[in-house]
Amino acid sequence: MKSILSLIAGTVAALLAATASAQSPVADFPSKPVTIVTPFAAGSGPDAVLRLISDKLGRLWNQRVLVDNKPGGGGFIAIEQVRRAAPDGYTLLQLDSEHIAALPHLYKSRNFVTLEHFDPVASLFRTPFFVAVPTDSKWKNMVDLIASAKEKPGQVSYGSWGVGSPGHLGGQQLEALTGTQMQHVPYREVSQLFANVGSGEVQWSFASIPSSQGIYKAGKLRYIAIAASKRIPQMPDVPTMAEAGGPASLEVNSFVSLLTPKGVSPAIKARINADVAKVIADPEIRARFDTFAFEPLAWSPEEIQRNAEAKSKVYGELVRRGNISLE
Missing domain, CATH: 3.40.190.150 (Bordetella uptake gene, domain 1)
Structure with missing residues (x-):
């Protein structure tokens, strides 16, 4: 009798487990596109x-x-x-x-x-962001950029791919950390932004590799710093923000x-x-x-x-x- 009851109990448990599995929302997910x-x-x-x-x-x-x-x-x-x-x-x-x-x-x-x-x-x-300047910019590092911004309040321009973008808010953070005031120039098109940085129409911007590589490879842009605490393998020669003389706490x-x-x-x-x-x-x-x-x-x-x-x-x-x- 015990063996029959054990067999029945085992069968019921298996059926309940199978039913629970079938009813589980993740059991057949995804079952459609x-x-x-x-x-x-x-x-x-x-x-x-x-x-x-x-x-x-x-x-x-x-x-x-x-x-x-x-x-x-x-x-x-x-x-x-x-x-x-x-x-x-x-x-x-x-x-x-x-x-x-x-x-x-x-x-x-x-x-x-x-x-x-x-x-x-x-x-x-x-994704990390670099500080990009025209190839012929006189700025070699963040010390130069910050010095210019302090010397000419409101006259140093930086571009971004829109109000409230990381490029814009990163610029705001740089101003706050260095006690500077710069002119923000927002763009609708990312490609136009970096074309204008390369031509010197705006003096600098934050840039990711995929968005700026075309202009960079054309020899029109330089990266003077990466807004991060460590360098990256893809651009090992680009110094960190701190190494370039910028605020060490700035990470964009x-x-x-x-x-x-x-x-x-x-x-x-x-x-x-x-x-x-x-x-x-x-x-x-x-x-x-x-x-x-x-x-x-x-x-x-x-x-x-x-x-x-x-x-x-x-x-x-x-x-x-x-x-x-x-x-």
């Missing part, structure tokens, strides 16, 4: 990397992973599309740290806090992550995080990252949240100091 919406334009560095990651995820999941480019509106076109999507893990959003941490300060009247509507689910990469970078609308199950978010981390570790992905000087990240959602909150604190102070608004 997944769409990743991005505010970055097709052909940009973040877009190029996202397409490679999407291809790898599609193979891992045996489902199509589609990239939907929705540039414009300061990121809000992409943000609103995903905010309206079902919270089931099938619609993801690619954002950089400025969309997450700076938008709430730049669009005060919208009362929009990114992480009140979305959950971070997986990190992709972080941006990290890119994937987010989901609020309400996605923890199990599905954990599955996406683990699988993205697996894809990021792929040698082909790492090689592509190296080309762009992108630092691979495998942060947990909690780490993404902490880093976003740290940036938000800095950006909030800079926006208030510079009275910056995109309303």
Whole structure:
């Protein structure tokens, strides 16, 4: 009798386990195509990397992973599309740290806090920024640049790829740390920005490798510092901010992550995080990252949240100091 009861109990337990597995939201995820919406334009560095990651995820999941480019509106076109999507893990959003941490300060009247509507689910990469000047600039290092800014308050110009961008807020931070005042010149087109830095129409700007390499390789730009605490292998001869005579605490970078609308199950978010981390570790992905000087990240959602909150604190102070608004 005992053996029969044990057999029955074992069979019931197995059936319950199978039923739970079948009902688990992650058991068959994804069972249909997944769409990743991005505010970055097709052909940009973040877009190029996202397409490679999407291809790898599609193979891992045996489902199509589609990239939907929705540039414009300061990121809000992409943000609103995903905010309206079902919270089931099938619609993801690619954002950089400025969309997450700076938008709430730049669009005060919208009362929009990114992480009140979305959950971070997986990190992709972080990109550092260099200080770029025309090749024939008299500035050889940050000491020269800062000295000129102090000598001519409000006359030294720096460009960026838009109000509230890392290039703009990084310039604001440099001013705050050095007690200088410079003239900010925002551009709509990144290519035009670096063309004008190369020609000397603006005197300097922050620059990433993928966005400025065309002008750099044409011999029209020099990098006099990297706004980071250590040099990078792709540009080993470019000194750190401190080595170039700038403020050692100035680090200008941006990290890119994937987010989901609020309400996605923890199990599905954990599955996406683990699988993205697996894809990021792929040698082909790492090689592509190296080309762009992108630092691979495998942060947990909690780490993404902490880093976003740290940036938000800095950006909030800079926006208030510079009275910056995109309303």
